[in-house]
Amino acid sequence: MAYLIPMDISPHPTKRIAPPPLELRKHAVFVDFDGTLVDIAPRPDAIVVPSGLARRLNQLRARMDDAFAVVSGRSLHELETFLTGFNGLMIGSHGAEARGIEPPLAHAIPGLPFVQSELAAFAASRGLLYEHKPHGGAIHYRHAPESAETVSVFVHHLLERSPGFEVQPAKMAYELRPAGVSKDKALARLWQEAQFADRIPAYLGDDSTDEPALLWAQENGGFGIKIGEGESAACHRLAQPADVHAWLAAAVEG
Structure with a gap:
């Protein structure tokens, strides 16, 4: 059997510092979905996806030469449904599923x-x-x-x-x-793709499931951005998904 080993998510001393501006030719962006791109809802199927989100993410992805991915605990099918029209990389089920890279990241377990x-x-x-x-x-x-x-x-x-x-x-x-599936391992796999070469990783997430990925980004020369309240190892913080959209949009519109 495998137990999830608690990790140190002690508050980072600079965790409330706003993130630096996104640089489209310099950074690689990995972003969670629920609580990061969309507000948390009472039920997973009750979320409200902002109008035009897929179009804006495609615009960002194109400007970043595909150095952008959505990384979520949602199934890949759900992500594709909620983000219909988005053509970029997607990681689903905490890293068990992927779209845009081969081979698949995980296989079904007999049990x-x-x-x-x-x-x-x-x-x-x-x-x-x-x-x-x-x-x-x-x-x-x-x-x-x-x-x-x-x-x-x-x-x-x-x-x-x-x-x-x-x-x-x-x-x-x-x-x-x-066992062995996690968002940080998914990022490590994505990092092997050519479009991420020589870039600085930035990961944005709101939940305990995002902590390994936030740490991975920081341990690999980049930075993590915690969305919302709660302890985190991330070195930066934004208050809500609306702030995430503003941070991303500032780079495209600037």
């Missing part, structure tokens, strides 16, 4: 149907939300925060019967995903 059915049944029995993912599944308890401990206990007990998986805590949710 996957069991894990998914157990998560779905538990969520249904307690009126919680189950989110199906191609390589795992998640239970959301945003509308029932008192269920946090119950969900945590169940998911960790399920992990004991599910070799090859890890627990991934998120905002008001717990997920089981393939």
Whole structure:
């Protein structure tokens, strides 16, 4: 079995410093979706995608010579649905799926149907939300925060019967995903692509699932930008998705 090892996300001494201006020919940008490009919603399917977002991301991607990628815990199918028309690189399921690079980043684990059915049944029995993912599944308890401990206990007990998986805590949710899959590993794979050569990585994310990627960017000569409140190892911070859009737009319009 594999347990998610807690990482040090102690507040960075400069974590509230605004990020430097985005330089289109110098930086490479990796950006989370929920809580970063779009505001968090009560349900994953209730988000509101800003009008014209895909078009603006395509414009940014073109100006950056494709040194841009969306990196999310969402499934790749969901990302493609919400960002219809965006033609750039996408990482889904925390790094288990990818569009635009080969080979695929992860393969299904034999115990996957069991894990998914157990998560779905538990969520249904307690009126919680189950989110199906191609390589795992998640239970959301945003509308029932008192269920946090119950969900945590169940998911960790399920992990004991599910070799090859890890627990991934998120905002008001717990997920089981393939062991060894993470956003920082996804960035390391993307970094092998030619368009990222000699660039400075910048990662933007809002959740604990983004911390490995924020650290990866900083450990590889770049910087992380934490979106919203909460402790983070990121050296910079923006308050909300609207600020992310403004930061990106300033580079394109400047």
